[in-house]
Amino acid sequence: MDSITLIGxxxxxxxxxxxxxxxxxxxxxxxxxxVSALNAIAxxxxxxxxxxxxxxxxxxxxESMAIYCFVVSxxxxxxxxxxxxxxxxxxxx
Amino acid sequence: xxxxxxxxxxxxxxxxxINLTIVTTWAIMAILVLGSYLITRRLSTGRKISxxxxxxxxxxxxxxxxxxxxxxxxxxxxxSFLGTxxxxxxxxxxxxxxxxxxxxxPTSSLSTTAALAIxxxxxxxxxxxxxxxxxxxxKSYIKxxxxxxxxxxISEFSRTLALxxxxxxxxxxxxxxxxxxxxxxxxxxxDVMIAFGLLTGTVQAYIxxxxxxxxxxxxxxx
Numbered sequence: 001m002d003s004i005t006l007i008g009x010x011x012x013x014x015x016x017x018x019x020x021x022x023x024x025x026x027x028x029x030x031x032x033x034x035v036s037a038l039n040a041i042a043x044x045x046x047x048x049x050x051x052x053x054x055x056x057x058x059x060x061x062x063e064s065m066a067i068y069c070f071v072v073s074x075x076x077x078x079x080x081x082x083x084x085x086x087x088x089x090x091x092x093x
Numbered sequence: 094x095x096x097x098x099x100x101x102x103x104x105x106x107x108x109x110x111i112n113l114t115i116v117t118t119w120a121i122m123a124i125l126v127l128g129s130y131l132i133t134r135r136l137s138t139g140r141k142i143s144x145x146x147x148x149x150x151x152x153x154x155x156x157x158x159x160x161x162x163x164x165x166x167x168x169x170x171x172x173s174f175l176g177t178x179x180x181x182x183x184x185x186x187x188x189x190x191x192x193x194x195x196x197x198x199p200t201s202s203l204s205t206t207a208a209l210a211i212x213x214x215x216x217x218x219x220x221x222x223x224x225x226x227x228x229x230x231x232k233s234y235i236k237x238x239x240x241x242x243x244x245x246x247i248s249e250f251s252r253t254l255a256l257x258x259x260x261x262x263x264x265x266x267x268x269x270x271x272x273x274x275x276x277x278x279x280x281x282x283x284d285v286m287i288a289f290g291l292l293t294g295t296v297q298a299y300i301x302x303x304x305x306x307x308x309x310x311x312x313x314x315x
Binding site for chain 1: 095096255258259261262263265266269293296297299300303
């Protein structure tokens with residue numbers, strides 16, 4: 001395989017794997033966070049507003065892990081620096 | 094497909110570029126400044142206040158209460174910086190109700206979020222030196238023991254990076270998913286994602302401000 005094919009294959013496959021593995025952890029931890037928040041609301045319905053607010057902030061913080069992976073895979077697909085470098089080398093400008 | 098509005102360049106002279114991010118940022122700043130000026134031009138302290146003054150008071154008082162809850166006791170001193178940050182972020186994220194060919198949020202460009210995160214990075218020492226003095230602030234780097242010094246310094250940089258990438262990633266993914274969905278399921282489903290993007294945008298603006306508050310409040314505390 002020449003280098004263009006190699007870089008293309010590596011980028012696409014890595015982007016997929018990044019999304020796949022990178023969303024497992026946040027999915028599990030968001031589920032755990034929601035479960036404990038629901039338990040807490042069931043025990044103390046009065047504190048629901050505080051719990052919900054903290055839950056949202058926590059969820060967004062957890063979700064940013066998945067978002068980092070998303071950013072990396074998007075860069076690999078749409079703005080790949082290695083790809084651009086090789087294209088420049090090959091076309092010579 | 095481009096992933097940031099930075100690539101849409103209207104005008105270029107040498108290395109000076111006017112791109113879509115700059116235009117939208119300045120437009121939002123103009124709207125906010127002009128709106129605030131028009132509202133605060135005629136403030137009244139009587140029983141009867143205008144409805145715009147009412148909504149501005151609600152915003153300011155709520156932000157102040159949130160800052161106090163997050164641990165800043167004299168919230169008035171930080172209100173100008175953190176409040177402006179929050180209002181700008183909410184405004185730029187919520188304006189995504191407009192369709193994508195009219196408006197793209199400046200926060201979906203890494204340069205905007207990096208600029209905001211860098212201003213938080215400098216605001217932390219600034220406010221803490223103002224509040225506690227230079228040496229007390231420096232001493233916070235060797236708490237609880239001097240071995241922690243490199244970790245404190247690393248965390249200063251890594252949290253700035255995380256702050257920038259978190260906001261950028263969330264807003265960019267909203268725009269990006271919308272673009273992908275428009276090619277697959279054109280009419281109704283993207284609307285649902287826009288509505289979800291409003292929630293994400295508001296929550297991200299809140300998180301950005303709360304994290305900045307916590308960073309400022311935690312540096313030289315005690």
